Amino acid sequence: MIVSVKVLGIVRKPLPPSRRWLPLCLTGLLAAVAVPDAFPQGPMPEEGATLFPSGAFVSYSSIFTSGRLEKGAGADAPGATTHPTFQHQIPLTVSWAFRRDVQFSAVFPIVTKRVDLPAGELGGTGFGDTLITLKYRFLRLDSERGTTQLAATIGPKLPTGTAGIRGSGGSLLPVQLQPGSGSTDWFVKVNATHTGLFNLRRLVLDGSFSYLARTEGSRKVRLGNEAETRFWLHYRPYQARLVGPEWFIGPSVTWRHRDHDRQRDIRQPFTGGEEVAAGFTTYVSPVGGLVFWFGLEFPVYHDSRGAAHEPSRRINIGVTKQFVWRP
Numbered sequence: 347m348i349v350s351v352k353v354l355g356i357v358r359k360p361l362p363p364s365r366r367w368l369p370l371c372l373t374g375l376l377a378a379v380a381v382p383d384a385f386p387q388g389p390m391p392e393e394g395a396t397l398f399p400s401g402a403f404v405s406y407s408s409i410f411t412s413g414r415l416e417k418g419a420g421a422d423a424p425g426a427t428t429h430p431t432f433q434h435q436i437p438l439t440v441s442w443a444f445r446r447d448v449q450f451s452a453v454f455p456i457v458t459k460r461v462d463l464p465a466g467e468l469g470g471t472g473f474g475d476t477l478i479t480l481k482y483r484f485l486r487l488d489s490e491r492g493t494t495q496l497a498a499t500i501g502p503k504l505p506t507g508t509a510g511i512r513g514s515g516g517s518l519l520p521v522q523l524q525p526g527s528g529s530t531d532w533f534v535k536v537n538a539t540h541t542g543l544f545n546l547r548r549l550v551l552d553g554s555f556s557y558l559a560r561t562e563g564s565r566k567v568r569l570g571n572e573a574e575t576r577f578w579l580h581y582r583p584y585q586a587r588l589v590g591p592e593w594f595i596g597p598s599v600t601w602r603h604r605d606h607d608r609q610r611d612i613r614q615p616f617t618g619g620e621e622v623a624a625g626f627t628t629y630v631s632p633v634g635g636l637v638f639w640f641g642l643e644f645p646v647y648h649d650s651r652g653a654a655h656e657p658s659r660r661i662n663i664g665v666t667k668q669f670v671w672r673p
Contacts, residue, residue, distance in 0.1 A: 401449075401670040405439035409662070415462065415654045428520045429617075429655050430469065434458040437474075447483040451499075452476065457507065457525035472508025472525035477501060477533060492542025492550075503531040509564040521567040522607070529563025548582040550594070562608075570605035570618045578627055595628035600643060606651075616653040622646050623660065637666045 411433040437455040444450060454476055460469025479501030487494045507526015511519050521527065535556035543549040558572040580596030600623045607617040624646050629639030641662035648657055 401668065402440075402442045403666070403668040405437070405441070405666065407435070407437045407439070407664065409433075409435040409437070411435075411660065413655050413657045416656055428461055428468075429522045429653065430459040431461050431655065432459070432469070434471075435474065447486075449481040450479075451481065451501075452478045455507075459523050459525060461523060466514075468513055468519060469523055470508075470511035470519065470525070472511060473506060474525045475507040475527055475531075476504045478504065479533065479535075489542075492540070492547060494540045495538070497537045499533070499535040499537070501533055503529075503533055503558070505530055505563065518565075521564050521569065524564065527560070527563040527569055528565075529561045529568065531558055531560045533558050543579075546581075548585065550580050550582075550596075552578045552580070566610045568608040568611075570607050572605075573603045574600065576600040580627065590631070590634045592631045593628070595626065597624070597626050598641070598643070599624050616651060619648065619650040619653065621648040621657055623657075625660070627662070635668055637664075639664045639666070 413431045415431055435455050435457050437453045439451060439453045441449060441451040455474035456471065457474035458469065458471040460467055479499050481497055481499040483495060483497040485494070485496040505526060505528050507524070507528075509521070509524045509526045509528045511524055513519055533556065535554060538553045539550065540552075541547070541550045543551050553576065555575045556573070560569050560571055562568040576598060577600075578596060578598040580594045583593050583595065585592040600621075602621045602623070604618045604620075607614040622645070623643040625641060625643030627639065627641035629637050631637045639662070641660070643660040645657045645659070650656065
């Protein structure tokens, strides 16, 4: 299960009549996040809105992820291939669009990981790795129908996380159970949004693809590279004439892939895997710049490569608020 809570906000002038249909939106976490001349890039509520230029936001999230162990390799004792069955992440995000179409973001998380084994519970809490990114919006095409926009994000994930937590017996927990990886990794992401799908001005399609390329970290362990693709089709049942109250809701589908972990360049069995999840996401904005959102996903397919871990549902809950100013 995932639960995510965010806080951000916005102050801006009303949009001209030809652009009143442009949504307030959030662009994110758990990874790259984004922050108009006051026009949004795409309403991905998990990621925060793009504010080009002179925009900024601060985001707080609480994310809970759960799964379960089944009988199989790694189910009885901790080892190099042990992965958590529960995670709690608390990322603090700051973001600033210092010029048109370019935005800086940084995420500072606190992470809890644990695994419930037959012999007892293992895990701990500490600082996670810091993610620093630059986002560039390289395409924007507006029309009476809507807008089509593309943006790319890139940046390093720095080894600032805790990597020395020990179990009750005094031995170090597996790297997979540590809040930090000890590695300097690279994150890239592409976001796209298309409003006015099928000539329906309130129908929007959002898509994203992200990739985390990992390097060797603590104890010569290189965690598997990660890729994710997500699509969200959503409709606005309600929208104010000016920037203000609105409501988005619609289905989503997500594909996730993770490569095998390696230790001293030796591939570890029962690591990595693939998952396809389906669900829905909605957000409600009672006033301009204040957004409450909720998302729910259930795995419809997963391949854990023989590992004992099976993913569970994901829940995202958030509230956002943004800031924009004019010099």
